[in-house]
Amino acid sequence: MASARNPLLTESTLPFHLPPFAEIREEHYGEAFAIGMAEQREEVAAISANPDAPTIENTLVALERSGRVLDRVASVFFNKASSDSTAFTDDLEQDLAPLLAAHHDAITLDPALFARIDDLWRRVDELDLDAETRYLLERYHTEFTLAGAGLDAEQKRRLSALNAELATLTTRFEKNLLADTNDLAVHVLDVSELDGVEEGQLAAAREAAAERGLDGGYLITLPLFTGHPLLASLTRRDLRERIMKASRSRGIRGGDHDNRDLVLEVTRLRAQRARLLGFRDHASSVTADETARTPEAVAELLGRLAPAAARNAAAENAALLGAAGEEIDEVRSWDWAFYAERVRQARYDVDTAAMKPYFELERVLRDGVFHAAERLYGVTIRERDDLVAYHPAARVFEVTDGDGTPVGLYIGDFYIRDSKRGGAWMNSLVSQSSLLDEPVVVVNNLNIGKPPAGMPTLLTVDETETLFHEFGHALHGLFARVRYPRFSGTNVFRDFVEFPSQANEMWMLWPEVLANYAVHHETGEPMPGDLVERLEASSTWGQGFGTSEYLAAAMLDQAWHRITADDEVTDVAAFEARALAEAGLADEAVPPRYASTYFAHTFAGGYDAGYYSYIWSEVLDADTVEWFRENGGLTRENGDRFRARLLGVGGSKNPLEAYRDFRGRDARIEPLLERRGLS
Template sequence: MADTANPFLTPSPLPYQLPPFAEIRDEHYRPAFDRGFQEQLAEVQAIADSPDEPTFENTMLALERSGQVLQRVAEVFFNKSSSDSTDFTNALEEEIAPLLSAHQDAIRLNPALYARIQRLHERRHDLGLAPEGVYLIERYYTEFTLAGAGLDDEQKERLRDYNQRLSTLTTRFEKNLLADTNELAVVFDSADELDGLGEGELSAAAEAARERGLDGKYVVTLVLPTGHPWLANLTDRRSRERIMAASRSRGIRGGEHDNRELVLEITRLRAERARLLGFDTHAAFVTADETARTPEAVADMLGRLAPPAARNARAEQAALQQQLGDGETVESWDWAKLTDAVRQATYDVDFAAMRPYFEAERVLRDGVFYAATKLYGITFEERPDLVAYHPEARVFEVRNEDGSGLGLYILDLYTRDSKRGGAWMNPLISQSELLDYPTVVVNNLNVPKPAAGEPTLLTYDETNTLFHEFGHALHGLFARVTYPKFAGTNVFRDFVEFPSQVNEMWMLWPEVVANYAVHHETGERMPQELIDKLHASESFNEGFATSEYLAAALLDQAWHRITADDTVTDVAAFEAEALAAVGLDNPAVPPRYASTYFAHTFSGGYDAGYYSYIWSEVLDADTVEWFKENGGLTRANGDRFRDRLLGVGGSKDPLEAYRDFRGRDAVIEPLLKRRGLDS
C-alpha cells in the first residue's frame, strides 16, 4: 500500500496530530503494523550494529526516535479494540498480540543493544547529562535487565515463547469476557420487575433492549465489577438476585467463553517465566520495578488493612440484618439496597435523590472542567469540526491560561456492546520535546445511554468516576518531558492511580459542587444540607468497600505468589482458600472482581499490581490533607501540583517527585482515617 493511501504511515496534518479517523479503514491497520514492525527493527538493528562507541545520542536518542509508525497505529488500534470493537478488530488483535510480543522481545533481548546500554549505564554520571537523561539510561538498563536481556540464547528462546503465549491468552481472556458479559445481560419482561429505577434508568434499559431487537422489554447490561449501581434502587429482591447471579457467572458457564482454564494457564506460565528471569514468583518479578519493590511490602500493607476492614464489614452486616424479616439472611444482592436504607435512616442520605442534580453535561462543563480551570487556569472548547473514532466520542481543545495549546481531550461517555467494561484513559498522541509531539488523550466510561431526548443523569459513583478518569487525562495533558519514554502517565504502575484519585476530591469541594450540582428540571442547586449529610456519612459502609477491594487485591497477589512448582487445578477452590486465609471469605461481601472476570489482572496490565489503587491512595489521602491545609482550590496550589508532580510525567522517580511536592514522604494515617480503619 502506498504511503499516501495509508494514514498511519505519516504524521497526521490535523490539529495536535489528531489521527485522521475519517480516513482510517480496517484495511489500513495490518499493513501499518507490518511496516511499523519492519521499520523499528531496522532502526534498532542499526543502533546495535554501529561500530562507533556508544553515546547518548547514537544509542539512547536513536532508540527514543525509533518506532514512530508502530506507535501511531498501535495507539489508535488498541483504543478502538477496547472502546469500539468489531469482529475485525477482535480477529486482528489475536493476530497482532503475539507478533507485538515477539517484536518487543526482539528489541529487549538484542545482546548487542543491551551491551551498548550497559556501557552507557556504567558511565552515566560522567556524560554531562541533565538528570532526565541520566534517568533515561537507568530506566532502559533496568527494564532490559528485568526483561531478560542478560539470559543466554536458550533461555531467551524459552522467554520468547512464554511472552507470545501469554499475549495470546490474555487477549483471549478479554474477548471471552466481553462476549460473556454481553450474553449475560439480564432481560426483564416488564417495568414492574425494575421498580425503584428512575425514568432515565428505565429509558436506558428500554433502549438497550431495543438495540437487541427486544422491543417492549428491558435489558440490564452488566458492569465490570461484581456489583451493579442499580442494585441499590431495585425493590424486587428476585430482580437483584438475577443481576448479581449473572454478574458472578461470567467466565464459569462452560463453553467457548469460559475463562477458568485461561486463568490457570496464565498464572502457571507467569510463574514459570518469573523463575526463568530469576524470581521466585510473578509478584516478585512485577514489584521489583514498582515503588513497592517486594511482594512482602505489599502483603504487609494489605495485611494491616484486611482485619479491621473485615471486622467493620461484619458490623455493617449485623446492622443490615436488622432490616430483614425473620428467617432471611443478608445476601450479596441485598447489600447495596439495605445499605441505602440504613444510610437514609442514619444520615438521611439518598443517592437516588441526587441523580437529578448530576446531569452529565453540567457535571462535565461546570464541575470537571470548572475545577480544572480554577486550579490550573486551563480552558476547554468543544471542536465538532474534529472527527473522533466513534460518533459518540466528543473532542475538546484544551488551552493554557495564556491561550497556548495544551492538547486535545476526547470523552467517550456511553456504554455499548462493542466497548469493554469499566472506565479508563488512553493516550492517542503523547507529548515529547525530542519528537515535537503534542498531546491527545481519551477518557472512556460506561454510562447507560437514555433514549433520544432524555437527559443523561449520572449516579453518584459515575460522577466520581468521571472526576477520577479526568485526573488521568490531566496527568497525560500536563506532562512535559523531553523523551517519549517518560510521556504522560508512563510512571510506575503503583503510582499511576495517585493523580486520578486526588482529582476525586473536587467532586464535593464546596465551590465546585455548588457550580454544577443543579436540578436538571427545576434549576435549583443541590441543598447544602444534603452535601453536609454526604460528608457526615463518608466513612459509612467503608468496611464493605474496603473489604471487597482488598479481597480482589489479595486474590490477585495469591494467584501471582504461586511458584512454578505449585499445581492449581480448581479456580473456585483456590479463590475460596485465598480469601479464607485473610478473613475476607464473607459470601455477602464478594470480591470486587472474581478471577474469571478480573480483567485488570488477566488482560489489563495490572497483574500482581491491583494493590496499586490503595498503595496510591496513601499518597492521595496525604495530598488531600495538604490541599486542605493550604487553602484548597487555588491557582498557587494547582501550579505546585502541576509543576512538581503531574508535569514531570515519568521523568523522575515518582516518590522523589512526591517528596518535592509535599516536603516529606507520605504517611498512612490520613488513609486509615478516611476508610474508618484508624480505631
C-alpha cells in the same frame, strides 16, 4: 499504492496530530503494523550494529526516535479495540498479540543493544548528564535487565515463547469476558419487576434493549465489577439475585467463553517466566520495578488493612439485618447495596438516588470536572465540533493554558455500548515529547447508560466520582512536559499511576465546585447544602464493604501471582476460596470486587500482581487532600505547584521523589485510615 494511501503511515496534519479517523479503514491497520514493526527492527538493528562507541545520542536517543509508525498505529488500533471493537478488530488483535510480543523481545533481548546500554550505565558518572537523561539511562538499563537481557540464547528463546503465548492468552481472556458480559445481560419484560428504578434508568434499559434488537422489555447490562448500581434501588429481591448471579457466572459457564482454563494457564506461565528471570514468583518480578519493590511490602499494607475492614463489614452486616427487619433472615450479596442504602437514609437522611437529578452529565462535565481544572490550573476547555473522533458518541475538546498556549486535545467517550469493554479508563492517542515535537491527545472512556434522545443523562454519585477520577488521568497525560517519549504522560510506575486520578476526585464535593454544577436539571435549584453535609457525614458508612471487596480482589491477585513454577493449581474456585479464607475475607455477602474469571485488570489489563496499586496510591491521595485543605484548597498557587512538581514531570523522575518535592515529605498513612474508617 496502498501504502501511499494509508493515513497511519504518516504524521497527521490535523490539530495536535489528531489521527484522521474519517480516513482510516480496516485494511490500513494490518499494513501499518507490518510496516511499523519492520521499520523499527531496521532502526534498532542499525543502532546495535553501529561501529562507533555508545553515546546517549547514538543509542538511547536513537531508540527513543525509533518506531514512530508502530507507535502511531498501535495507539489508534488498541483504543478502537477496547472502545469500539468489531469482529475484525477482535481477530486482528488476536493475531497481533504474539507478533508484538516477539517484536518487543527482539529489541529487549538483543545482546548487542544491551551491551551498548550496559556500557553507558557503567560510565554513567562520567557522562555529565542532565537529570532526565540520567533517569532515562537508568530506566533503560533496569527495564532491559528485568526483561531478560542478561539471559543466554536458549533462555531467551524460552522467554520469547512464553511472552508470545501469554500475549495470546490474555487477549483471548479479554475477548471472552466482553462476549460473556454481553451474553449475560439481564432481559426484563415486565416493568413491574423494576420497581424502585427511577425513570432515567428505565429509559436507558429500554434503549439498551432496543439497540440490542430485542422485542421489547428492558436490558440490564452488566458493569465490569461484581455488583450493579441497580442493586441499591431494586425492590424485587428475586431480580436482584438474578443480576448478581449473572455477574458472578461470567467466565465459568463452559463453552467458548469460559475463562477458567485461561486463568490457570496464564498464572502457570507467568510463574515459569518469573523463575526464568530469576524471581521466586510473578509478583516478585512485577514489584521489583514498582515503588513497592517487593510483594512482602504489598502484603504488609494489605494485611494491615484487611482485619479492620472485615470487622467493619461484619458490623455493617448486623446493621443491615436490623434495617431489614423480618424481610430477610440473612444478608446475601444481592441484598447488601439495597439495605445499605436504607441504613444510609435512616442514619444520615441521605438518599443517593435522590441526588441524581443534580448530577446531569453535561453540567457535571462542563461546570464540575472542567470548572475545577480551570480554577486550579488556569486552563480553558472548549469543544471542537469541527474535529472527528473515532466514534460518533466520542467528543473532542481543546485544552488551552491561560496565556493562550495550546495544551492538547481531550476526547470524552462516556456511554456504554456492546462494542466497548467494561469499566472506565484513559488512553493516549498522541503522546507528548519535545524530542519528537509531539503534542498530546488523550481519551477518557466510561460506561454510562444512554437514555433515549431528548432525555437527560443523570449520573449516580459513583459515576460522577468516576468522571472526576478519569479526568485526573487525562490531566496527568495533558500536563506532562518531557523530552523523551518514554516518559510522556502517565508512563509512571503502575502503583503510582492511580494517584493523580484519585486526587482529582476531591473536587467532586469541594464546595466551590459542587455549587457550580450540582443544580436540579429541571428546576435549576442548587443541591441543598444540608444534603451535601449529610452525604459527607455518611462517607465512612459502607467503607467496611467497599474496602473488603477491594482488598479481596487485591489479595486474590497477589495469591495467583505468588504461585511458583513448582505449584500445581487445577481448580480456580477452590484456589479462590482458599486465598480469601487465608486473607480473612471469605464472606459470601461481600464477594471480591472482581472474581478470577472476570478479573480483567489482572488477566488482561496490565495490573497483574498490581491491583494493589489503587490502595497503595490512595495513601498518597489521602495525604494530598490533607495538604490542599491545609493550604487553601482550590487556588491557582496550589494547582501550579501540583502541576509543576507532579503532573508536569510525567515519568521523567522517580515518582516518590516527585511526591516528596511536592509534599515536602513522604506520605503518611493516617489520612487513608481515617477516610476508610480503619483508624
